[in-house]
Amino acid sequence: MTLIKSISGIRGTIGGNVGEGLTPNDIVKFTTAYAYWLTQHTNKRKIVIGRDARLSGLMVNQLVSGALMGCGFDVVDLQLSTTPTVELAVVWEDAAGGIIITASHNPKQWNALKLLNHKGEFISSADGELLLELAEKTDFNFAEVDELGTISYPEDYFQKHIDAILELPLVDVESIKSKKYKIVLDAVNSTGGLVIPKLLNALGVENLVEIFCEPTGKFPHNPEPLPEHLGELSSEVKRSGAQLGIAVDPDVDRLAFVCEDGEMFGEEYTLVAVADYVLKNKIGATVSNLSSTRALSDITLKHGGQYFASAVGEVNVVEMMKKTNAVIGGEGNGGIIYPELHYGRDALVGIALFLSHLSKSGKSAKGLRMTYPDYTISKNKIELDDSINLDLIFKKIEEKYIKQPINKVDGLKIEFGDEWVHLRKSNTEPIIRIYSESQTSTMANNLADKIKMDIKGIIMA
16 A cells, blocks of 8 residues: 655555555545645635546545535535646635545556645645645644534536636637547546537537546546557547547546547647647747656747746646746646646646647648657666665766756756756655657667666766
């Protein structure tokens, strides 16, 4: 069993012993700490919650809502929802915060509490650290019977989310509708199967093939929308003669596309394509994290904008986007953050912007993909003995490549012309994650292997 207490939330496997898995005791403990933390920052007594469709969702949902009511908070329960919908609802409800019950792309045995502030954004690193400290307290005061919170179940938030997307100037419904697209959707049997068909219908897509769209929580494959998990979507796109395939993760904040020939558009290129469209209409800054493809930088510079890289993590991307007043940003895992709607990864607005771009380009999905610089990222890790000094390894690597452009905002990123390698330490294990990018998978792998050899040489010296 696993329980990961981090600044971004509480994530763990369901069951097991208290403190070792995400047990009912742990769920109530951290929910209560979150409620107490909110009382120190606001007089508002309303919290929005929602969940994806995973098997443990209802159980966790009821524990969370009960604990919040016991702390005197009124709960607005969106029930089966998406991460971006809950984020928007926090603002629209003028709530103190929100809790999204989802383990995102993790397998079915996992669940998590994602914690939001009053802006519908993930709480900051500093606030996360404080909340974890509060969770170890045992002297919380709960509400008396006349002061218990209430619970309500609004039913219109998917439509509110869709309506807000349709109002965006860059979403061109008529252009999308004119193409009469046939699209295949894989929603991994979670809440994307409820809202994305509604969105596509509103965008003028009348021919939709749905696979794995029943929100049963029984994931038909690994729920992370990576190429190796999307074989059935690829096959159905080819079999049905569709122009596009769409895949999302269980909480609908990551987005991937499949081209008409069944080939992957590339999760790294979801953001690249959407950014290209936004920048065609509004020149400005873009942001992604240090482990994302340099293609975004290339596209941004081509349009006369400025590119900025943040530390890994949505909170860090959002912070950099605000600092630079970015017009678009996100992560290379298929996460689109469009600030004209809100500062959160949102697959729904990503779909609307991508289809607007695709339809106005006059190209097929494959043709559009071919207009972008072609890079490949290799993701590796090296596991080391507990006795190894990881800080020393990073120092020695930096010294060896001191003449190369180096970024130390988050680990160590070294640029080699059109290639780069990014080294990051695990916070919980003696592991160094090594991401590398080049023009081919062979070249990216070779670069990662070179750094691995450097590390082994340092250890043996």
